[in-house]
Amino acid sequence: MSSRTGCSQYGSISFTRETVFRNRFRDLCDAILTRRKTWEAENRERIQADIKKFLRETETPSVATVCRRFGFSESYLLERFPDMYREITRAYVSDFRARCAKRRDILQQEVLQIVPQLMRQGNAPTMKRVLPLLSNDSAKDWTLIRGAIKEARRRLGCPSLAPFPRARRRVPDLKSSEPYHRI
Helix, strand or coil, X not given: CHHHHCHHHHCCCCCCCHHHHHHHCHHHHHXXXXXXXXXXXXXXXXXXXXXXXXXXXXXXXXXXXXXXXXXXXXXXXXXXXXXXXXXXXXXXXXHHHHHHHHHHHHHHHHHHHHHXXXXXXXXXXXXXXXXXXXXXXXXXXXXXXXXXXXXXXXXXXXXXXXXCCCCCCCCCCCCCCCCCCCC
């Protein structure tokens, strides 16, 4: 504490321990501590007000975005403003889930339009043919796309695409004299 108060400027008077400083200058030490607590409370309120203003101006930011904007770590936000941290997280997760659901819906609608179009052209609606025709707004998850294609084919009453049979590998017979050829 003495190094923060600038007591080293008095030359031979140096206070290496807070207790020495407190014993000699009790009133000054109490005033400094009171001022520090007041400043911390004001600073906390100011930061909280700035964060709330940023949240109103920005469309559902993540905790990382808020922390980057104000220059502190996520652990600082969690430790100093736990309610605000939970509020930001809850809003972001909710918004993220809503965006994912919207993208899945867009995917379903687009695939329901693309599959009949491909079938009219005489092409089987495969992943390779459907994927380039999807817009940027739809979900791009392979499992979702594959499921949407299957659902569209089911609704249209088309049989599902059976996978091509794989070539069976011939196992060499060690007793036979004929040469081994891979198929």
